[in-house]
Amino acid sequence: MAKNKTYRTNVALRLTFTMLLAVLSSGLLQQSFAGEPENSAHMKAAKEFAGSEIVKQKNCVTCHTIGESGGTVGPILNLISNRRTEEWLRTWFSDPNSLKPGTKMPNFAFSEAELDDLMKHMTKLKRPVNSEEILSANSDPIMAGAALFEAYDCLACHRIGDQGRFVGPNLTWVGNRKSQEWEATWLADPSAYKPGTFMPNFHFSSAEIDALTAFLHSQQGQANDQARKWESMTSFILDARPRERGRLVAERVACWSCHGEGLTGGVKNENAQPDGLTPDISSAFLDLDEDVLKDIILNGKTATKIDPAGVTPPFSCPSWKAALTDSELEDLLSYLESIVPESAMWEFE
Ligand code: HEC
Ligand code: HEC
Ligand code: HEC
Known part of the structure; x- marks a missing residue:
């Protein structure tokens, strides 16, 4: 990503922050499945x-x-x-x-x-996406990206705030954990990055990728409160146990988008220890002192390079201070405790 481009995006990001909030709360994104014209x-x-x-x-x-x-x-x-x-x-x-x-x-x-x-x-369940029209109607890349995100129905699998589904990682905080460059690499060909992934290849043009990643990168938790409201309602209705609430919190910030399903690690992270992959954290609750664990979650942890002179690994553990209340952090720990594999407990004893 060229420097001036990143700069422009940053300016646009600040300018459109309030506009974006308006878009999100006006439910433009929600249209992707709920507000379609009856007769489309x-x-x-x-x-x-x-x-x-x-x-x-x-x-x-x-x-x-x-x-x-x-x-x-x-x-x-x-x-x-x-x-x-x-x-x-x-x-x-x-x-x-x-x-x-x-x-x-x-x-x-x-x-x-x-x-x-x-x-x-x-085969009838499709809608033409006129991306040229979308791109030329929105000079602001974030707005263009939001419109493409809606047109391609990304919420069919992903979630932002209280909208969407849980098949892909929740994108409420995607801008906090992934760089725009990495997002572009991902969107260009998901299975090239992660063979066998369930994320489809949409064969985007580079102009579409620029807009979509500007939008994705702008997702820095603006919809956190909506997500939180939905979670407290859900855990109230379904199950009020701390570990269930913690599961929803882990889902919101999408620990699994880096640590893999079941948080067992193994997602490609070039030049990062261990083995160029993200670490298995399924037994972190047992392996690490509670203070250390809390510190990593609140303040993040920079990936350790294998080759000190080599590339910077694309993923480090982000800081989640802004996403969590004290009690949500406690819930998250209860969730991490609940996923510790039995085999790890035996080793511990
Ligand atoms: C059929 C379901 C599905 C659809 C539709 C889908 N995705 Fe995904 N997406 C996934 C899955 C599953 C992953 C997680 C990849 C993995 O670990 O295999 C993912 C991962 C991602 C990631 C990286 C995850 C992160 O949070 O760090 C981004 C960014 C992303 N998708 C963006 C999009 C965009 C933009 C669209 C719409 C153009 C879209 N996705 C449509 C399933 C989907
Ligand atoms: C028990 C729940 C369940 C039932 C019942 C079910 N599905 Fe699914 N289906 C899923 C899940 C979950 C996925 C996504 C894959 C995953 O995350 O494991 C999926 C994926 C799909 C996909 C691919 C979606 C995409 O975006 O790529 C299609 C198409 C689909 N299902 C159609 C159907 C149809 C048609 C039926 C009925 C004949 C059906 N499913 C019944 C759970 C179900
Ligand atoms: C953007 C990707 C990313 C996300 C999202 C992420 N992590 Fe991490 N995490 C990493 C990386 C990379 C490391 C390895 C850091 C290092 O080299 O020590 C790591 C390390 C850790 C460690 C230390 C493991 C050890 O054995 O030292 C813990 C614990 C952890 N993460 C917990 C979490 C939790 C809980 C979440 C969700 C709240 C989360 N991470 C979300 C990338 C991520």
Whole structure:
């Protein structure tokens, strides 16, 4: 990223901070699944799909939002064909585990006729994205990025504030943990960075990437309070145990976006110890003194290089002081305590 560009983005960031807040609270982002015009082609198709025999029979909506309602376990499906090819979808339906080992999506062992029926519906779930129009209508890169983020329905899998889903990392604080350069590398080809990732390749142009990353990088926790309100409501309704509240906090700041699913590490982090990967922190609660653990979470920890003369690793542990209240930090520790693998406890004894 050229220096002057970063500078311009920084200026734009300050200028548009309040505008962005207005956008977020006016619910522009929410439109990606809730406020679609009733009569848009893909919403009509989505409602038809939601009412179809196959969806009713297999209860897809217990996990997926199709049309205006449904579950929150899987991605919102209203614009699925903007991001997945028919070929990908056929493979997914025939053997979800082959594309995402351990997925919560059941293998329904569909017949060929059922697959054809599903495809007939799914190929209609798309909306053309006129990115040139979006880019030329928004001279401010952050606003352009917000509009593209909405047009590509990133909230089908991700979350900002109290909007979106949980399949990808929560992006409320993405600007606090990842550099804009890294975000650009990621968006250009997710599976080149992380083979086998579930994040689709949208084949963005470099102008789209510039705008999207300007928007992503502007996400520095402005929506933290909305996320927090949603969490306290959810934990009130579902389960008030500290470790469950802590799980939601860990989800909000997306520890797993670097430490991997289950926080067992192994995500590529060039020239960082250990082994050019992020560390396994699943037993950190046991391995580290509570004070040390709290210090790392509150103040961050710079990645240690393998080769001191080599590149700076893209990820370091960020400071989460601004994201957490004292009691949220305690909840987060309860969550970390709850995930310590049994094997680590044996070693400890
Ligand atoms: C038990 C919950 C569950 C049910 C029931 C379920 N799915 Fe899924 N589905 C998921 C999850 C979760 C994912 C995302 C993969 C992951 O995170 O494991 C997914 C992913 C998908 C995807 C890919 C989405 C994307 O954005 O790439 C499609 C398409 C899909 N499901 C369609 C369906 C259809 C159609 C049905 C009904 C026939 C169905 N699913 C039933 C949980 C479910
Ligand atoms: C089908 C679900 C899905 C969709 C749709 C999706 N993502 Fe992702 N995304 C993921 C997953 C899963 C990851 C985590 C990658 C991993 O660890 O494998 C991810 C990771 C990311 C990351 C890096 C994670 C971080 O927080 O540090 C960014 C940035 C990102 N996505 C941006 C986007 C943008 C922008 C869009 C819309 C253009 C989008 N994603 C659409 C699933 C999705
Ligand atoms: C931007 C990526 C990133 C995110 C997000 C992140 N970490 Fe880290 N974390 C790292 C890296 C890299 C290290 C290794 C630092 C080093 O070299 O000592 C690390 C180290 C740690 C350590 C020390 C491990 C050890 O054995 O010394 C703990 C504990 C930890 N992280 C906890 C967390 C928690 C809890 C969260 C969420 C609140 C989190 N991290 C979010 C990148 C991240």
